[in-house]
Amino acid sequence: MSLSQKNSTTESLPDERGHFGPYGGLFIAETLMAPIEELRLAYESLRVDPQFIKDLDWDLTHFVGRPSPVYHAERWSEAVGGAQLYLKREDLNHTGAHKINNTVGQALIARHMGKKRVIAETGAGQHGVAAATVAARFGMECVVYMGAEDIERQATNVYRMRLLGAEVIPVTSGSRTLKDALNEAMRDWVTNVDNTFYIIGTVAGPHPYPQMVRDFQTIIGREARQQMLDMTGKLPDALVACVGGGSNAIGLFHPFLDDKEVAIYGVEGGGEGIASGRHAAPLCAGRPGVLHGNRTYLVEDDHGQIIETHSVSAGLDYPGVGPEHAWLKDTGRVNYVAINDDEAVAAFHTLTRKEGIMPALESSHALAHAEKLAANMNKDQVVLVNLSGRGDKDMHTVAARDGIKL
C-alpha cells in the first residue's frame, strides 16, 4: 500500500525534481536547500513505510473522524432543478475542514524526523488551527504566522490557536496577509531548521510539499469515488471544488483524473469580478511565474510584482495556486472557473436554508458553480461537490455583508 493511488496519468508526476510539466520545481535560496532535501528524503521513505501508513490511518479514523460521509442534498437539488447534487462532507472532520488530513500527516513526519517544534502559516486561520491541533495532540511546540490584517478579521480562530497552546505571531510586512505569513514562516524555518518542521497548508511551495500535501489529501477522492459507486452505482458526471492554493480540490480530483467521463471543475475566488481586477483567480486571470518555491500561475503586475488579491473568503485570498493545478489547466483535464463574492454568499444562504448545512465561504464558491452546472443537466445526472469546510467561522463576514452587527 502507498499513500497515492496508482493512476496511469498521474503516477509519474511530479518528476523527481518536483515538476508537473513546466510547473512546480524547487525555486528556493541555497539556505533552504538542506532542510528541503532532508524533508524530501524523509518523505520518500515514509510514504511507502507500512508502519507510518498504519499510524496515519489510525489518526485519520480515531482523531479526525474519517471516513467523512457523502450526502445527497435532495432539497437543494430540487431547488436547482437539474442534476442530483451530492456533498463530500469534509466539514464534518475534526476542526471543521479538510486541512486536518494534511496536518496530521505532516505532524507524523515531524515526529519521525525528531522535530519538536512545528511552524505554520495561515490566512483565515483554518490551517493554523489544524496545525495547532496536531501540535497539541503530539506534544509539540507550535508557532503560527498570520498576517496582521487577518488577525483582526479572524479573532475567534486566533483565540482557538492560543487555547491550543500555539503562539500566534502577527506579520506586519508586505500586504499583511497570507503570502506575507508564508514568507515569514520560511524565514523562521531557515533560521531554526535544526529543531523545526514547517507544516505548509496547501499544495504549493517547493518540492516535495505539493506532492506530499496532495498525497495526504487524496483520501478525500479515494473515499468519495467508492462512496459514489456504492450510493449511485456509477461515477459522478462532474466534480466541483474550490481552489485557493488548491489542496481540497486536488484531494478530490486526483483519484478521478483517469476517469475521462468525469468532468472536473476547479472554482477560484472571483472577488468583485475578474474585470474589476479585484480577485483571487490566478488560473483564470493570471500568468505563469515563480513564487514561494515553485513555478505556477500568479496574480502579478506587468513587472512580475505580486498583486494583493481580493476574496470574501480568506482561504481563497492567495495570489498563487498549486503547480499541479497549473498543469491540469494547461492539459485541459480540469476546467477552472471563477465565482464572485456575491454568488458565493448567495450559495451559502441557499445551502444553509435548504439543507441545514452551513458551508464555509470557500466551499460556497464550489456550491455556486455546482448550481450553475446542475441547472443545465438532467435529473439522472450527478454532480459531486467537495464541501471542504463548515461555515461557523464565517458568520461575522456574512452578517457584515447583510448589514448586521453581531
Place this chain on the structure above:
Amino acid sequence: MNRIDTCFAELKKQGRTALIPYLMAGDPVPGVTVEVMHAMVKAGADVIELGVPFSDPMADGPVIQAACERALRRKTTMQDVFMVVKNFRATNQNTPIILMGYLNPVEAMGYLQFAQAAQQAGVDGVLTVDLPPEEGSELLSAFSDVDLAPIFLIAPTTTEERMQRICKASRGFIYYVSLKGVTGASMLDVASVTKKAAHIRSFTDLPVGVGFGIKNAETAAKVANVADAVVVGSAVVKLFSDNEALPKKIAPAVATLLRSMREAMDNN
C-alpha cells in the same frame, strides 16, 4: 575580460580584500541611488551589489524587506534599475555592478531580454536568490551569451556535492552565506567561516566572498582575513531607513560606515 574578474585580479596583486556594499535600487526615492553608489566607490567599495526590489523577498530579513517596500512604493521597475546602472556608468566605467534579486521580475521581462538589457546597461553579474543552478540552465545560457556572470550562494548547510555543482555553474565569485538564517541576522562565527572558505576553495579558483551578518568594521576586518570579498548588506540598508526623511544624509552616512570598514580591513 569581465569587470569582476579584472577587479579581483587587481586586488589580488595588491593583496587586498574586496569590499562589496549592497543597496536597493530606488530606496527610498529614485535619484538617491546613483549618488550613493558613487559615494560608496569613493569610500572604498570595489564592487557594488544593486538590489532589484521584489514584493516577496523570502530569503531576506526585515531590513531588506522594508527596503523593497520603500522602492516599490515609488514603483521602481527593472527598467529603472537599468537606468540607475546606465547613469552610474556615465562617470564610472570600472566598478563592477552585480544585480541581486528574485527570479519572478526576471521571468516577467523574459530571460533573453533581461540579459541583453542588463549587459547593455553595464551590469556585470547577476545573483538570483531563488534560482538554484538545477533550475537555471535556460537563464544561465542567456547570461553566458552576453558575458554576464551568474553568482550563486553557498550556505553553511550546503553539501559537498552541491558545493561542487554550484562552483561549476558560477562565474565572477562565490558568495558564501556566513550563517543560517536570513539577511541581517545576528553576528557570524569567524572560525567556521574560515573552515568553509577553505573547503569551497578546494573546488574552485574563483574568489570567495562572505556575507550575511557583517555589521561593523571589526567583523569586516576579521572576515577579510579569510575571504576574498566582504559583502555588507543590511548594515548599509539600515542607514537608508534611518535617514528616510532626509535622503541627502544617506550618502555621507554610508560613506562613513564603509570607510571605517575599509580602513579596518586594510590595516589588518
